[in-house]
Amino acid sequence: MKIQCEGLTKRYFAKRAVDQVNLELTGGHIYALLGPNGSGKSTLMKLLSGLVKKSEGSISVDGKQLDWRAREDISYTPTEPFFYSYMKVSDVAAYYDDFFKDFDRARFYDLIKDMELTPDMKVRSLSSGMLAKVKIAAAMARRSKLILLDEPFNGIDLLSRDALAKTIIGEMSEGSSLVISSHMVEELESLVDTAIFMKNGRIAEMSDVEGLRIKENKSIADKYREIYSEV
Amino acid sequence: MARIMKYEFIKNRFRYLVMIAIMIIVEVAFLISNAVSYRISSGMSVILILAGLGTLLIVIFEGIAMYNRDLREKSGYMLFMTPLPSWQILLGKITVILIVGSALFIGYCFLGFADIHLIASAMKRDDPTSSLVPAIAKLLDSLYSGDTVITLIKLLICIICLVTYLLCLAYLASTISASVLRGKKGEKLISVVLFLALFILVVYISSKISNIADAVSLGMGTNGLELKLFENFNEAGASIIFELGCSAAAFAASAYLLEKKVDI
Amino acid sequence: MDFTNDKPIYLQVIEDITSRIVSGEIAVGEKLPSSRELAVTYRINPNTASRVYAELDRRGIVFTKRGIGTFVSDGNVSDLKHEKITKAVGEFVETMRGLGLNDKEIEAELSAYLKERN
Numbered sequence: 001m002k003i004q005c006e007g008l009t010k011r012y013f014a015k016r017a018v019d020q021v022n023l024e025l026t027g028g029h030i031y032a033l034l035g036p037n038g039s040g041k042s043t044l045m046k047l048l049s050g051l052v053k054k055s056e057g058s059i060s061v062d063g064k065q066l067d068w069r070a071r072e073d074i075s076y077t078p079t080e081p082f083f084y085s086y087m088k089v090s091d092v093a094a095y096y097d098d099f100f101k102d103f104d105r106a107r108f109y110d111l112i113k114d115m116e117l118t119p120d121m122k123v124r125s126l127s128s129g130m131l132a133k134v135k136i137a138a139a140m141a142r143r144s145k146l147i148l149l150d151e152p153f154n155g156i157d158l159l160s161r162d163a164l165a166k167t168i169i170g171e172m173s174e175g176s177s178l179v180i181s182s183h184m185v186e187e188l189e190s191l192v193d194t195a196i197f198m199k200n201g202r203i204a205e206m207s208d209v210e211g212l213r214i215k216e217n218k219s220i221a222d223k224y225r226e227i228y229s230e231v
Numbered sequence: 232m233a234r235i236m237k238y239e240f241i242k243n244r245f246r247y248l249v250m251i252a253i254m255i256i257v258e259v260a261f262l263i264s265n266a267v268s269y270r271i272s273s274g275m276s277v278i279l280i281l282a283g284l285g286t287l288l289i290v291i292f293e294g295i296a297m298y299n300r301d302l303r304e305k306s307g308y309m310l311f312m313t314p315l316p317s318w319q320i321l322l323g324k325i326t327v328i329l330i331v332g333s334a335l336f337i338g339y340c341f342l343g344f345a346d347i348h349l350i351a352s353a354m355k356r357d358d359p360t361s362s363l364v365p366a367i368a369k370l371l372d373s374l375y376s377g378d379t380v381i382t383l384i385k386l387l388i389c390i391i392c393l394v395t396y397l398l399c400l401a402y403l404a405s406t407i408s409a410s411v412l413r414g415k416k417g418e419k420l421i422s423v424v425l426f427l428a429l430f431i432l433v434v435y436i437s438s439k440i441s442n443i444a445d446a447v448s449l450g451m452g453t454n455g456l457e458l459k460l461f462e463n464f465n466e467a468g469a470s471i472i473f474e475l476g477c478s479a480a481a482f483a484a485s486a487y488l489l490e491k492k493v494d495i
Numbered sequence: 496m497d498f499t500n501d502k503p504i505y506l507q508v509i510e511d512i513t514s515r516i517v518s519g520e521i522a523v524g525e526k527l528p529s530s531r532e533l534a535v536t537y538r539i540n541p542n543t544a545s546r547v548y549a550e551l552d553r554r555g556i557v558f559t560k561r562g563i564g565t566f567v568s569d570g571n572v573s574d575l576k577h578e579k580i581t582k583a584v585g586e587f588v589e590t591m592r593g594l595g596l597n598d599k600e601i602e603a604e605l606s607a608y609l610k611e612r613n
Contacts, residue, residue, distance in 0.1 A: 046495070067490075099234060
């Protein structure tokens with residue numbers, strides 16, 4: 001799957017949340033979408049998932065303009081809790097099973113079991129760490145071609161973050177792509193192969209993680225400091 | 232679309248159960264009072280009618296409020312991340328409200344029929360000499376002699392039509408305000424004002440075409456208590472068609488905006 | 496495993512695997528985890544993991560049987576060990592020279608240390 005953005009812009013009144021973004025995402029990669037709060041990471045992800053509508057420019061999926069059909073293959077998982085409050089873990093599975101052809105219910109339950117959660121748990125009463133696990137399990141149990149995870153490690157302790165990262169690596173389908181946004185750069189250092197740095201709604205830099213280490217002896221954390229400390 | 236409807240039911244199942252519970256409680260209260268005296272129970276029947284109207288209004292109001300929550304709250308992601316076109320999502324939501332509203336209406340009609348009979352027999356029991364006894368008997372006769380079922384179906388069509396355009400206009404108002412005033416203060420207020428403006432406009436034009444209100448009347452006629460329903464239904468038809476046309480236009484506009492302009 | 500920021504991650508993983516081969520923790524002829532399992536174990540990108548095996552294969556440290564898995568080659572372990580020894584000794588000598596010691600003094604320090612340890 002190939003996603004192409006050309007001159008992609010999202011305006012909220014006078015503010016340009018995403019500004020003239022040109023971007024190409026291809027299959028088989030894990031991308032880190034980096035930048036401080038308000039740099040446009042979330043808006044860009046929502047644009048790619050079709051939840052936020054572009055003001056200008058274009059987004060194409062395998063050459064076709066993005067529309068509701070893209071939601072068959074592109075999954076977006078927001079930072080905030082979003083499951084319906086009546087839901088148990090098993091209801092989340094039923095919902096995903098009803099709406100997404102690429103959802104693998106058995107895989108979801110395997111992940112839930114690995115994460116030491118049970119199907120009868122009420123989503124509403126889960127801790128933020130447990131809820132993050134359910135969200136990752138649901139997202140990864142879909143064999144989407146593009147998986148967008150918005151700040152999946154927010155508010156989660158170190159050990160759970162490690163376990164979640166391993167789940168993400170282990171469950172990623174062959175040829176599909178993942179975009180993970182975060183402001184915790186170190187967390188993504190070894191996980192991703194490409195880093196996209198956003199600044200004021202624009203893409204400031206796009207780097208190959210290993211290439212950066214080979215050519216400039218820099219990690220993405222070093223690059224991050226370089227890009228965002230200059231005022 | 233069936234899947235959207237399924238989850239609209241599931242999300243609201245508790246509210247719908249409460250409404251059925253209210254219906255049952257009011258009816259039981261009626262039955263008890265009717266056993267005591269028809270004077271109390273005929274008063275109770277007013278409460279039954281009010282409960283019916285009230286629950287119907289709550290279903291409509293909740294339907295509109297729910298859509299606004301879907302547009303503004305995080306749980307809206309659940310609805311709008313589904314790989315379905317906006318028109319199916321909207322149609323699913325509106326259909327569920329119409330089905331629930333119609334079911335409540337039919338339920339209350341049934342109870343209404345049964346209760347009129349019960350009041351009539353309680354009246355004979357408690358006050359056989361009252362002049363109202365023959366009047367009620369005549370009313371009951373007229374209910375069965377006339378094409379009551381057809382009349383009620385006409386009434387149901389009118390109500391469905393009214394609810395449909397109420398919903399479509401309210402959805403349009405919410406969608407416009409969500410697409411234009413994304414996240415700004417006063418978004419809800421604007422959508423209410425917009426809805427009222429649209430509603431008044433449609434009602435005004437509709438009343439110029441023909442008058443549905445005239446089609447229903449209840450009064451003392453030469454044969455006692457007379458309920459007139461839709462004697463000029465065919466005339467009202469023009470208004471109904473106009474209102475349904477407005478609903479369709481509002482629906483199409485909402486679906487378009489939702490697909491192209493509204494940020495979730 | 497913690498990675499340092501100055502070297503490519505795939506090289507750091509290769510270092511770790513070769514050390515474990517040399518120490519005998521991973522035996523010659525042993526089947527190595529799939530590249531996906533390797534990615535999960537080291538918490539690294541799957542593409543990086545593939546690169547690790549490609550590079551190990553290129554260096555002749557492992558060989559891949561299609562559809563069966565990746566195995567540790569038997570030919571190169573002694574070379575690998577020798578390489579690692581040379582590298583470690585080289586680093587040690589450089590450090591000592593940096594402290595101003597000449598070759599004789601380095602030898603003396605080393606024997607004294609070893610004597611004391613034993």
